[in-house]
Amino acid sequence: MNPDSPDIQQLKDGYLLAALSHSEFEDVMAHASVRTLAPGEGVFDQGDLCTHFFFVLAGIVKLGRIAPSGEEKVMDLVRPRHYFAEAAMFLGGRYPVYACALEATRLVALDNAHFLRLLRGNGDLCIRLLSTLSQRMHGLVNEIDNLTLHSGAERLIGYLLEQLPEGAVPASVWLNVPKHVIASRLGIQPETLSRILAKLRAERLIDVHEGMIVLNDVAALRRFS
Amino acid sequence: MNPDSPDIQQLKDGYLLAALSHSEFEDVMAHASVRTLAPGEGVFDQGDLCTHFFFVLAGIVKLGRIAPSGEEKVMDLVRPRHYFAEAAMFLGGRYPVYACALEATRLVALDNAHFLRLLRGNGDLCIRLLSTLSQRMHGLVNEIDNLTLHSGAERLIGYLLEQLPEGAVPASVWLNVPKHVIASRLGIQPETLSRILAKLRAERLIDVHEGMIVLNDVAALRRFS
């Protein structure tokens, strides 16, 4: 793997690995590999032996869970410059979710065993990882009170506002993923999502063109959620 | 604080601090204090500056969140031998939940700044904390698919089975906390909890006496959830 590629630069600049010395980073790279995935291709299955964690360079990765009953829930959509499955490293064995690419995707796979060894000797790296996990936990806590305290419409609005790029004019969001995936991510049925979207459109709060959603009145939308 | 008290022994034997050397443990103790709380007394408020994390020696601590709208959700009920608020240490500043005692409670408060310093020099301790947080995250992920994939009745049954002490005959659970707290923990209204309980009783799956719930058919209950 060419250490000067923009891919590797991206990884190196990311929060987690920025603390590493040059030789430590080289060391990480020696046990890392870049994987290219076709749309729909899996990274790992729920229950697989957990050997690596990942950093997304390009594309979108879907993290999902299948209940014993067969029902499915999208837990997260991971976008470029984000890690996933770093927590599973400490969970003793198996991935609690499955991961697959939603579109053509490129990611870095980092070796768990090797990374753990590195961690043991680098307090700073530990602290950073602890901080990353804490933030992720905070996100999950937020998610939980979203699910219990807010209606489907409110959750959708919250999601749209989250996705809204800073200072986009007009304020608009590209979904990038099929609507039924968004629905599962929000914990509602596709039909319900469709109806909520229709209702918001009827109230002139949003406009929908293909996969793009224009937020006509961000202030009003913020008042929900 | 007397280092030989059973309280301290309990703390020392706990998973997190078991990795410490004698002198390191002494060091932690020098910056720790035991707090005694009356029923209903607060430990910290949501949004308070985050200075300590805690270990419960006796009693029950309620972790809750208040949404801007004023609605409230119980996030967790922390029982003896468990830690809470360890993740907030890395979250940069403020507690994302509030914590209060549900009954007379005794806990150890550990100083964040001091613990962070210790963490930096002790890879093993770091790994343990990472592992603790990862398990907690896994719990939250479970919680989320409980909330989205299961009905109120299923969540209640899951909760009861979780609380069920090993090998209790007859299989029974003491709630220890007011039912409306359980309801909030499960993400349902008190009225709904009451109705679910009534229904399960009508089906002879459980019996309710005061705060004690007898599970008449654990196998059948396990088939749900």
Place this chain on the structure above:
DNA sequence: AGCTTCAGTTGACTTATATCAAAGCGTGCC
């Protein structure tokens, strides 16, 4: 082109749960 497939929409209907209201029932207190 014609066919199939799949995502999304829309409508009719069902169901779970929330909400509102009233009543029961312990517990502590004057």
Place this chain on the structure above:
DNA sequence: GGCACGCTTTGATATAAGTCAACTGAAGCT
């Protein structure tokens, strides 16, 4: 004792969301 208070239960009703089904339209394939 009797009163008030908070917790719980029960009943009636409302509402959000799920389910089932039909239809549309776009994309891909032969």
